[in-house]
Amino acid sequence: MPGAYRTSFLEDNLITQVVAPTAGTAETTDITSSSVDMSTYEEVVFVCTLGAITSGAVTSLKVQQSADDSSFADLEGTGMTIADSDDNTTIATDLIRPTDRYVRVVIDRATQNAVVQDVVAFQCRPRTKAVTQTITTETHKSPAEGTA
Secondary structure, eight states: OTTOOOOOHHHHSEEEEEEOGGGOSOBSSOEEOOOEEOTTEEEEEEEEEEEEEOTTOEEEEEEEEESSSSSOEEOTTOOEEEOTTOTTOEEEEEEESOSSSEEEEEEEEESSOEEEEEEEEEEEEESSSOOOOSSOOOOOSSOOSSOO
């Protein structure tokens, strides 16, 4: 319907930092994110910011799920290879309607150092309207030009 009011992305969806920037050291050990509770959402997008990746590094990202938030299993087809030339880039993976309640990402790092700056989860398509953000957000609707 033309002219209908639409809420903003931040009003409808939940953004959570699931791997903190302090995890962004050059390492070869795996990084496992915090789990994300999907009980009230249909979709989650994990966005991973990468730093320096040493030549020859074998790095990948995969998504896992769990019914009880303790025993996680890999989800078929969710593995993403991160090339050693992907320095200072951002990668994302989108998961729609997981079959278990909890999901997370694991970044496998082997052979050479790879820096993972952070991972943020964008939970989308809420089943209920109430959203409580875990990070600070602002929404601006048609602001006038002027001092920010």
